[in-house]
Amino acid sequence: MSQIPVILIFLPVLTALFIYLFKWRHMHLLALLTQTGMTILAIVYFLHFKDQFEATHIILGGWSDVRIGISLANDGLSMAFIFLTLFMWWSVLTYLYRFGKTEHTFLFFLMFLQGVFLGLLQSNDLFNLFVFFELTTIIVTILIAYKKTGESFRAAIYYLLLNTSGVLLFLIAIVMLYNLYGTINIRVLSEVIHTHADTTILKFAYVLMMTGISVKAALFPVFTWLPKAHGVAQSAISALLSGLIVKGGIYLFFRINFLFESAGLPYHNIFFILGLLTALSGIIFALAQKNIKLMLAYSTVSQIGLIIMGLSSPDITTFYGGVLHTFNHALFKALLFLGAGVIIAVYRTKKLDEIRGVFRTMPIISVMMIIGMLAITGMPFFNGYISKSIIKYGFEDSVFRTLALYLVNIGTTTLFIKMSHIFFGPKMLSYPMKHRQQNITLLLLALACLVFGNFYVEIMDAFFGIDYAHITRISLGGLLDYGITVIIGILIYLYVLKKDVKLVKGIREFKISFETANILFIALLTVLTFYFVIL
Amino acid sequence: MSRKILLVAMFAVLFGVFATSMIELETLFNTYGKTYFLEHGYAETGASNLVTAILLDYRLFDSLFEAGILLIAVSGVIWISKHDVEEKNAKFMIDKYKTPDLFITFARLVYPLMLAFGFYVIINGHISPGGGFQGGAIVATAILILYYIDANKETNIGLIVTVEKILYLLIVLMASISIITQGAFFTNFFNPSADADLKAIYLVLLNVLIGFKVALGLWTIFTAFLKEGR
């Protein structure tokens, strides 16, 4: 029973190898079978250890000394992320059902990535974390380059080099911690970390780790790889990237913050500012785009900013609001990306101006997309509203924070008002193909959005034991807020975006070169060093 | 220019902080891990080379994914190097330069020696410097010398990749036998209190498997690059 984490990691890896070795016709069924098995195992494991997460700590190799060797451990957060991972892979595998029939290599990388990601979530060892971190980077690079167009190659190498240099910073921090404490086991470290709390080396190690993670989590100003990668990858991969892989960075963000918690580093304010900057810059770039995939990609950046704003809060309920938003964002952004993927496949273009009449051509997909849009803009009864309300509730004391939240929300609303133009217009005459099993995937995701929008109290209580009964599903204030946001959004759209003023054009064509991206990366490192070490 | 000055200024700050922390470290240095390995390493794993002890026993889980990274990279490089999309600027170079005769003669002389040295390093990984990863790299280098002798040498990549994948499966299988005998994943399948010679069987077997896997993986990657050059 306690060894289930290892099986969860190796089952998809072995399945991937089998798919690669025997390229039979029905190999994608094997992937679905594995997926079913893993889901059952994860549920059994969760039910067994639900009330005693301390007992999930296993040392691989059975060594008696915790400080030696690698160990795996789970808690409510990692279990919740495991279920999210399984769910996301379910949606991607069903979405790619036809594609996966022939593309065995693709399925191989996809399944291997799942094992690696599950390892990343459960690992309790810093160096092991680094290995999984880098392995994710490499597999995602290959998946981005999978289409083998010039564009995908350049996005892939941009992603690979930037992320690798970030991960190497993480490695420097590992050796510092090892030499300070004589172990790299996260649980042991988090218990003893306060013994050297005031030293420069500990603070510098924290800064190095956080900078490395920022690249992976696409924080300001090192998010430049994200739109490039999302723009060229297949829609399913984009959905996976923004739904989950970027969340890997966010997962590490709070894992490392937990690790350093007893050292008492003042990270709350600086990461709130960084989150705000991420959110604002993401939404500004998103509003200027005319390519629907790029719009969605930059919107991911801004939502990550929002999540970091929630996660950096010292208040535990607001923190879990950020966690909940991570899940909600994964659901509705995957829904939007996959829906957009179908639309792009039918219309053969990514340009917003050329896609019209989606509602009359594909009514089912349009309804799903609209559910996704309502969820991301924060309509009551949908999941986005809940997590945004929790974060808003936590920021009530500070006018600045509440205003910042409203600003981001107005931007998001405007963006999706702009995007909703694809639904209007006459029917496309020749509707080339059917997308039946893709409809199922979208339906699944849309239902999940509704479930998280209505049964959040039970879900949060089961995983984290946090009571959110004070957040109501619907309130007059919430509806009023939403209405006002929509009206402001429509006004901005009509008077600024529709006319395509010079400023918007300038932002759209604003490009950051690779060198500048690296200078920004080093600048982030220096600023964090100044904040944490020197000040 | 201004950005270079900015860069150097930022580097100066980072360097200063790093230097301070390293000076601090000299007093705070913790040797827990080192003493543990010195005292228990040989008794628990049966490997007098402590690096091998860590790679193949204490942190075997890492090594499995280390081999996994190589596996992924091999498949990735092969996938990316396949030409099935139109490429305008692809110019295929023919080997214009003939390898000098002297080099060929010496390569023929050195090739068996390198191969033998590679195998030596693999097999003796638990008692002397070396191990599967290092020895595998040496074996791969030896094989690559063959390409200098005969540039038109044809290799069946498909077969090598299949063998490599099977080897990886074997490594994972071998590492998890201990769940049956010891009740824990990824350690020696003999009891920790067993004789060191007995435990060496496991170490040598695993080293050999890893060595072959690494050699085949590096060979494939090199062949993929060579094809690009042709």
Place this chain on the structure above:
Amino acid sequence: MNPILTFIVILIGFYGLATSNNIIKSVFSVTIIESGVILLFLNLGNLEGGAIPILNDQVSYIVDPLPQALMITTIVIGSTVTALALMLCIKIFHHYGTVEWKEVLGRKDVKS
């Protein structure tokens, strides 16, 4: 003093990343950073000195074996990253006819 000097190697790598306009140079810069990190690990393991971590009757004081074992993993990871990046470089050259970041990133693809 040695660990401090390794940081210079790392900084040289970052300088290369931040100034070079050539993709291959960027790949090498990442490799340089990685070499710096490996040197740092080995130096810190050797901070107090000692024999190589292979036990026999005479050895009683060794360098830390853990950083050395970790670095084997890092070297393998680094070599795979380099291989993948160089293969991508070749492909980028085939598609765009150049390996300059500015030209490669500035080029607009026909399809999108």
